[in-house]
Amino acid sequence: MAMWNASKGFQNSTGQDVNPDLDSERKTASFSVERLTNILDGGAKNTQIRRKVDAVLQSDPEFSRENKYFQSQNERYEGAVRRSLYLSKKIEELGWVTDGLEQKYCYRALGDDLAFSVHQVFMKSILGLGTDEQIAKWIPLAEKHYIAGTYAQTELGHGTYLRGLETMATFDTTTQEFILNTPKISAMKWWPGDLGRTATHAVVFAQLYLKGKCYGIHPFIVQIRSLHNHSPAPGVTVGDIGPKMDFAQTDNGFLLLKNVCVPKENMLARFSQVLPDGQYIKRGTDKINYLTMVVIRVAIIRSEVLTTLMKACTIAVRYAVVRRQSELKPGDPESKILDYQTQQQKLLPQLATAYAFHFGCDYLQEIFDQGYAETKQGKFDLLPELHALASGFKVIATEFSSAGVEICRKACGGHGYSLLSGLPSLYTKLVASCTYEGENTVLLLQTARFLIKCFGMAKVGQPLPSSVAYLSSTRFGKCGAQEKRDFLNPDIYTETYKQRAFRMVEDAAVKLQTLIQSGTAQHEAWNVCSVQLARAAAAHSHYIIVQTFVKALERFEKELQIQRILKHLCDLFALHGIFSNMGDFLQAGHLSGKQSNMVTESYLDLLAIIRPDAVPLVDAFDFSDGNLNSAIGSYDGHAYERLFEWAKKSPTNKQDNQTFEKYLKPLFQNALSKL
Structure with a gap:
């Protein structure tokens, strides 16, 4: 195996550990690969930070992807949640700044092996659309994962066409609450990640109704599950939508709301506000929803x-x-x-x-x-x-x-x-x-x-x-x-x-x-x-x-x-x-x-x-073997050896062959007397 060095990346091969066909390609580069890597990273300092982060992650068995391709949907989901929370703790221990380069490079390295991707969108929504008071209340809770959020915009019957969304939020001046409903099956929220099994709260986009008049789409923070036992909140029906083409680690979900009460202060109000008497105040432009x-x-x-x-x-x-x-x-x-x-x-x-x-x-x-x-x-x-x-x-x-x-x-x-x-x-x-x-x-x-x-x-x-x-x-x-x-x-x-x-x-x-x-x-x-x-x-x-x-x-x-x-x-x-x-x-x-x-x-x-x-040119992208997780794309070029090595790890090669006992053995035994 080629050696990884945190300050220099992959050390230059002398040929003995690297497939000669790949090694020879690196000796004829017409440019400095390291310089191009620095350019792609936005500077040599960034490259150094990224490699340091990669080295930390690669050395921690918790982030191993060794058996990823053999895992079930449930194993992928549970592993993603476990790794995400472990990573958050590790980032805090190492003193890496929130939204800093180290955190960015963690997500680059681990990508789809992490959960809470839409939880990040939940926070960005509050940061972009919430007042200073709302940000101060919700963001610290979300950052520490004391709550888990999702972004519930897409509906079973509507996606990109925001004006067509059917979820309704009606303001009740007597209780000072918004009453949220998904009035028919096409209105249920469908697809949001982190919704199916994880989220406790959601930024829900709904048509705002005041005194019978519709004021268009607005975002609301809605608690959808109990923080005590994770059961659905009153009036909430929520679950996972089932297997997809990919994203096995992501619990894409559905959400139905029936007379769910939301406090007035839970409408994200940086650009629009509802007064206690039901009066609507708008700031800025409708395009802010984009x-x-x-x-x-x-x-x-x-x-x-x-x-x-x-x-x-x-x-x-x-x-x-x-x-x-x-x-x-x-x-x-x-x-x-x-x-x-x-x-x-x-x-x-x-x-x-x-x-x-x-x-x-x-x-x-x-x-x-x-x-x-x-x-x-x-x-x-x-x-x-x-x-x-x-x-x-x-x-x-x-x-x-x-x-x-x-x-x-x-x-x-x-x-x-x-x-x-x-x-x-x-x-x-x-x-x-x-x-x-x-x-x-x-x-x-x-x-x-x-x-x-x-x-x-x-x-x-x-x-x-x-x-x-x-x-x-x-x-x-x-x-x-x-x-x-x-x-x-x-x-x-x-x-x-x-x-x-x-x-x-x-x-x-x-x-x-x-x-x-x-x-x-x-x-x-x-x-x-x-x-x-x-x-x-x-x-x-x-x-x-x-x-x-x-x-x-x-x-x-x-x-x-x-x-x-x-x-x-x-x-x-x-x-x-x-x-x-x-x-x-x-x-x-x-x-x-x-x-x-x-x-x-x-x-x-x-x-x-x-x-x-x-x-x-591809070496300049500077992905470690752990980042790529590919039997045929490793830095050393030993594609065939790695394919065989990984194939032997398949659980199917170690399980009892019940299919043989049930279905094939009776047939094969007929040949014993004839061969």
Whole structure:
């Protein structure tokens, strides 16, 4: 096994413990892997802290994942709760600050082996939507796990469409309480994590009714279970929704409420308040209800989506250089499968996508921090742009990454189908993100509404937010590329993406306006245009990510080796997008057929250029073997040995074979006299 060192990461191999096919890849890196790791971590100090945290966790048997793939749903759940509470105690003992880097790196290392993920959302909701008094009351209790919280928004009949939620909260002026009800089966809360078996309290989103009038969705802190014996509170029916595609450790639940009384002070009231006489006071904007969702989306893109794609790339690329198959040249030894162009075309664009999303996350975080700070001051001007950016980015990140992880899995052949590879659980975990925290099609249409509004503003000369300033453009020409290498110029391909986005937004806007002017009702016109609107929003978001990656390259002008490899990855990400969506770019009229062939040639050339650095590029992600928990993706490259070693640990190899005794033995004994 390669040795882990808390200050230096994985020590350089001398070859004796590492598969030679993998070892040779590391000796030809064209850049400093350590420097790239530092960049991804946001600085060498952060890398040092992360490795220290990893070392602490790896040395503690409580956090071992050795038998994870052989555990039942109940074992996964109980283990996750036990580890989470143990981790909280350990964090406190070590003096690691709440929401500090150490805590962040704990979650990066342990990920889906922990419980209370939605408990964190419960706290973020209170911090974002609660008054100072409510924060002071509830957050200390939640931080110490004296209460366990969940975020109950999604209903059996409604998810992303908040205005359609059916849970009701009616204020009773005589008792100074809100009475909460789920009036029919479609109104029951369904899916919230930590609800099924754990939570004692929930932030419940419900339609607020005052004197018979509905004031829209508002959040309420509701106690759903007793702190004495964990039994459901009066009027509460709660339980687990059953097995899912993944997330066995998470107790997703259902919640029905029948005349459940909630004290007046339990309505989160930073932005709206109900007075004792039932008078309603509003502060800010209705869009503030999206704030918590934006907070969550920004967080999951980096911590869940990006990290999962990086892990899949690490496993698949390492396996692709230790797996040998067939001959490239007749008579030669079998070749590393990563030497085949088809394998490169599967894996290297996913690697480029991971790097693109890393820099995209930096950009989104920057915009979010600015918008969040302004919101705290009562300024909401940035919220529409922030919501549109986060929605579009969430769609692109989850769609590209879930598809990318599945490509990585299939690229590992039969062994990628084994749970022991680590890849199936990465995929089933990640594909859920296309739905939770905003269903992707709905999010694209929300982004599209922002784009159509801004397109209309541009037509009358109004100033636009920075991310959509290009919609004010009046002149678009043909692509100026003369030869294939011109498509390695970021100005060329960024302009190509900009034009596609502009044309698709313009086409959808013109069609929408034409239908409305011809007498079609606005809602009907929107539905008729919705496919084009969604595609335009995706094109816009794709453009933003390409543009962001290009701008990030400027930071490394004094580090030529780092800039060179990142430039190759940026080029590959951009050209892969054009290659995979060629029809869009040709239809926009910017590219000619001849230029589309140039794109293809430059794209395929990049595969061979990046291929020698593939292993160093995934090594820069710096996942320990414990983080990856993959038999075929370990640092030492001993995939076959580890697969066999892990398979022998399967409980099925140690259990009595009752099936043989019951069903097979009577049949097999018939052969004894004949053989």
